[in-house]
Amino acid sequence: MRHDSPQPDTGSRLDADRAHLARRYQAVRGQTRALAAPLSPEDCQAQSMADASPAKWHLAHVTWFFETFVLEPFEPDFKPFNPAFRVLYNSYYNGVGEQFSRPQRGLVTRPDLAEVWRWREQVDERITQLIAHTDSADALRLIAMGLHHEQQHQELLLTDIKHLLSINPLNPAYQRAWPLVSVAPVPTRWVERDGGLVEIGHAGEGFAFDNESPRHRQWLEPHALMNRLVTHGEWLDFVRDGGYTDPRWWLAAGWDWVRTQGIRAPLYWTLPRDPQALPTVFTLNGAVPLDPHTPVVHVSYFEADAFARWTAATHADQAGARLPTEAEWEAAAASLPVQGNLQEAGALHPMPARAGGGLLQMFGDVWEWTASSYSPYPGYQVAEGAVGEYNGKFMVNQTVLRGGSCATPASHLRASYRNFFPTDARWQFSGLRLAKTLIS
Amino acid sequence: MRHDSPQPDTGSRLDADRAHLARRYQAVRGQTRALAAPLSPEDCQAQSMADASPAKWHLAHVTWFFETFVLEPFEPDFKPFNPAFRVLYNSYYNGVGEQFSRPQRGLVTRPDLAEVWRWREQVDERITQLIAHTDSADALRLIAMGLHHEQQHQELLLTDIKHLLSINPLNPAYQRAWPLVSVAPVPTRWVERDGGLVEIGHAGEGFAFDNESPRHRQWLEPHALMNRLVTHGEWLDFVRDGGYTDPRWWLAAGWDWVRTQGIRAPLYWTLPRDPQALPTVFTLNGAVPLDPHTPVVHVSYFEADAFARWTAATHADQAGARLPTEAEWEAAAASLPVQGNLQEAGALHPMPARAGGGLLQMFGDVWEWTASSYSPYPGYQVAEGAVGEYNGKFMVNQTVLRGGSCATPASHLRASYRNFFPTDARWQFSGLRLAKTLIS
């Protein structure tokens, strides 16, 4: 994203862009409103852990992004809705200035939710005007970026509210979209892929984040990817086989995490007294019995990696199982359409893989942990200005996830899209697909 | 408080009690409603630290007390408003059963505030019926206790909301009752008192908590109490004289606390860059310049004790200054009326001592730290049943405060009333009065 370079746009192209952007702006901002509709002012206030944010904060912060990065530089006679919000809703942009303490976001009770909505409405009005009248292609590009930013926060709003509601002993549901149809997933099957030089990363038209660039070459050994995601039923075998109590399967840091945190199952599971009974899982549709056919979700990298080692050692037909690298995943996904169980499907929970050939569930259902650390691509350049803090400064001690989840909007995804979280994070919709190296 | 003993009440006496209790019930519960009126659902949701509770929790917990300790045993055909609330709003009564995790009270967004109000209304209706129709003197006594319990939580609601609002960088005010009239306080003067055997503790008619009993004898040496509270201006001298950076004045544990917590002034002060300028203080009326004439407030026991040592060493006319013992305080207060700057005054902030002889400001303004650890009186008996957990189990590692504050309801206080907090607590309206031993 280089929003400072000159652009020889013709007028008609710009007008078409304007119209498209105006429609997309209405759609994305409207979808955020729809996602917040089931939530009370109380629900929107609370912050259940330092990694999560209150829903009210998400609603305000995405508006802050438009006000700070678009209106402030491009609106004639810019005047902020409330100057104090510049600090209050700055997430982590040192280039913009001070930030309010992250773990205390849930303690800011004023402005209340109604005032945040008024702010959003005022900014919507002003952005709509700007789209209609600005001559700046940079402004339009930043608005497009702001919408992708808002879509990221739509997913976070859902995962954060899920975490919050899970703490309430009354087991409240965010929605009642259940029941899912439970069908046995297709059998596992290795899909083999050649090695050699591949190109990965974003190129060409269309929006992408800076961390997807530059497109570059990478050498792959011959390998195979599993045709579908790992399921809850397969995970239950791992649990019942003592997977969480056997250090052989775990990275040293993972074993330490399991023991010091008392981890015995994925997040949101309640294990039954009778080990042969089904666990209960908390979902955005309330607490339900675990469905073995659905993809496993809310596991950390440590757990995903341990599961792969256990599978490799205990399943003869899956010897050599490991997590895929991000290059293997992207090379395989590059030719597939972005479709699947995404936010628009409304389930907000992963669903069984339906019959089909080739690679299934590559997009949607759950983010897939890869074996790749989150690092800059060769030749990566950070964007200038505060927006340059968007991605680059997080490129250490995190691991890449690919493919999007049941909470990701379809229009937000690409094969080159890189998500990333620390190896112990579990509150995102994170799962896994197995891979293996083919020995020639 | 022995609510299980038989009572030979006559009918007419009981009827008079009923009428009095019904009026008091309406008054106390109405006052709670009035105190919550300035607060939004968001304000009532948040919990700013583990020691504090959300306002919504206070509103629910005091209703839980009536439902659990009064309606459950005494109402015919008792049925709870919501059975899950029995655990959710139990504070610390192991005799009642499980308790929801205290530091997570701010994460319970459902029930929302409106439902808590509905619960309160239903319980008000049922308690009103019970008062009118029950034959049980125990039930009436427990209702009276529940009202005193609610008055305690009125004060906590105010101190907790003050702490919450203080974290908000927008400095929101709970009310706008300012300005106070600032007048120079009366000069300090030692009020001397004889030694000898005294009796302290509650006796006779009228409500008192079990920790005020039994009334018992205690030997006092001759001593003097200061005629009024220590002021902000006197405290400012302490600050400017380096009081917070000189270990000579501090208990070892206090010095450790000052250094590890970076304490430089009372809670809610913002020190100015220019040390000769006045600090800003956050109050329930918003952020204001410190008024040197008002009593110092929001200091810990460690600070109060250090101030006394500093005063003793640096003010020739106050040599020997120390904190009073609770027996010295109570013996002096026993004959004074319970009046002063209390909750009903509406200031919710301590005010200058007005002219007058004898001991001033004994009730109201600020709770006065004493030199006495919170221990059982000789012969103290814990009440039977879960209500017995009210006081006794906290009698360790806490220090007694006396006299009530600007947030305490007048009808809640007595000379024998014992409040108690850990030595590092500061978010209550806590201040001090000096004392000294008279050497014969």
Place this chain on the structure above:
Amino acid sequence: MRHDSPQPDTGSRLDADRAHLARRYQAVRGQTRALAAPLSPEDCQAQSMADASPAKWHLAHVTWFFETFVLEPFEPDFKPFNPAFRVLYNSYYNGVGEQFSRPQRGLVTRPDLAEVWRWREQVDERITQLIAHTDSADALRLIAMGLHHEQQHQELLLTDIKHLLSINPLNPAYQRAWPLVSVAPVPTRWVERDGGLVEIGHAGEGFAFDNESPRHRQWLEPHALMNRLVTHGEWLDFVRDGGYTDPRWWLAAGWDWVRTQGIRAPLYWTLPRDPQALPTVFTLNGAVPLDPHTPVVHVSYFEADAFARWTAATHADQAGARLPTEAEWEAAAASLPVQGNLQEAGALHPMPARAGGGLLQMFGDVWEWTASSYSPYPGYQVAEGAVGEYNGKFMVNQTVLRGGSCATPASHLRASYRNFFPTDARWQFSGLRLAKTLIS
């Protein structure tokens, strides 16, 4: 201790004092050497927790006390052994200046143990000279104080090395003085005592710490003390009756401590798999089976208090059982000789109460937790100078213990002696005796 006041000593009196002090100096310093004899340089280096100190540190610090408080002011042409030791071995005297970080004492490997012994020898030489030649009664008084200080550290050296060795999975013994003769203790019997005005605190000749002064009056209600200490066998009944899992017996802070620390038995117990088998306990004589006849030891105040409540509720003949106050204990001990199972006995472990009338085991075996917070006596004055930091600044959030233990030297004790530790401390030889209030 007022070492700055003029003293009209005659010459002969001073000479007698000199001779006595010289003998006592040799005896106490020699006993410290004897206690350290079984320890290797490695044993003397390690520090097992922040509350404990390495044996090498104890050996150095007591020498530091003589060098800093005696030689520095009173020795002509004073020159320190090593100027850097002034900071390195200062425990907590702010009046002397900086202190080395307490939790890092085990990391100071140089000076090594041999050099610390050389320092001790040099200081012994110089103090011996000073005793022989000084005209200052203050110097002699400070030396006497230094010896009492060293005796305190003798006990700490033993309790700290016990804690260190207990962590070693090889279960090493400090000494092999076992076996104790196990005999059934005398039966429990209440010894009744009148109420009324008593005097407690130190008066008259002889050394005492400042916290034992001034002697003062206190009112006592009629009460009884148990004739002997609580035994391990009685404690085992408490454990087997579920004492550590029932909140009814515990102060709120104690219950919190039990649960968060996972406390299930006194320190140094290893519970057997078979609940009817005897636990193993780690002692300075190695790991041995618990002897039910010996006094219980290494319990916290929280545990002692809980045991008393459990006893009161479950033993009809001990209804009303509680811990004694320090005034009750001292009034009862005032007329008893200081004798019992003390350091000189060499067992370094509590022993069964032998037959006899009256109050047994008042001195020695274990320090007895009292119900009294550690507070200044009325009219208490801190000594001037750095030595004034000895006691007074610790008078908060600690609880008084009385009577001395099997690790306390006999010549160090008095009926008025006040020991004090936080309510969760267990690594001292701490146990308990029951008391009750007599209701007239």
Place this chain on the structure above:
Amino acid sequence: MRHDSPQPDTGSRLDADRAHLARRYQAVRGQTRALAAPLSPEDCQAQSMADASPAKWHLAHVTWFFETFVLEPFEPDFKPFNPAFRVLYNSYYNGVGEQFSRPQRGLVTRPDLAEVWRWREQVDERITQLIAHTDSADALRLIAMGLHHEQQHQELLLTDIKHLLSINPLNPAYQRAWPLVSVAPVPTRWVERDGGLVEIGHAGEGFAFDNESPRHRQWLEPHALMNRLVTHGEWLDFVRDGGYTDPRWWLAAGWDWVRTQGIRAPLYWTLPRDPQALPTVFTLNGAVPLDPHTPVVHVSYFEADAFARWTAATHADQAGARLPTEAEWEAAAASLPVQGNLQEAGALHPMPARAGGGLLQMFGDVWEWTASSYSPYPGYQVAEGAVGEYNGKFMVNQTVLRGGSCATPASHLRASYRNFFPTDARWQFSGLRLAKTLIS
């Protein structure tokens, strides 16, 4: 390392191997003795942080490795020196069984140092016999591995003892090998290198750890490496330019680390009051003024990365500066001899780059942080058995360092050698060399 596979060794080849191994065994074990010679029993006992181990523990653990992995399976009639040591000196091998708590290693005072030396001597005797008489090539291979393992611990012994001594306010020196000759280092110069497919990783004869395998292809873009290491003088410019207080240079996690840990300079620096004066640095030769000509050392990955960003932005001739990847580093080092300022040089401190062409200081002086996360090479297989825990289980959340340091033995290194530490580790001899991508 696959020590379980059959090997068609001829007898004469085995005998040559035996002789070589016997000499190497004497040399390496003797060098460990020499490194420990300056240390007292006290020095060898203490553990200054959880990441470090006591020198006594290092001495015992490397002997444990030989006893457990070589003698136990291969010695006829194996009997351990002390069976308890199997648990006590197991570092992290779950396959061997339980492990003693790592942060408490400094508390095991028994066995004392003398007994650990006796253990070493006995094991030396037995291993020497085994080398002479065994028919097992696996045994010989495991002994070779044990020697490389011991060489790793030689370096750790030095870095751990440096950390321990640095805490002592007396600034004790491990050795007095000073002064180094301070000469201005050669000027910086970019050494350009072509892109394309390269092979990295170990292949062929000679010892290597499993994490260096398998040798595999990797695609590199054209790039340049700096001819020498970054110096203390260059780092001082970074400090004086406010490098530690400007968030622009730091990864988000690094900035958080800098602020919460109060980081202002590399480990072991004492900053002077006068910012233009030279800092003092603690070295194994005691505390000395910083020499600007020597390579910077004891910096974390966060600091190395921030320095590269600052250099790129402020030095026109070093635009694009970043850390090298491990593949770039290894491809460049593959043809260079393993020589430089290594452990054998005896300085135990980095030294200025002497004149010369090409890449200087690639081996020795300081470990060079790379931009590469520590991950398994494609097709990596963990060795079977407990020895398989050597490397693989640490492959997460660590970063690769290359090239060895002034504390690394020459015979321990290779171009393919991969060292790894967390991004905040600083107590190793860690520094950096700059690299950049060449844009075609």
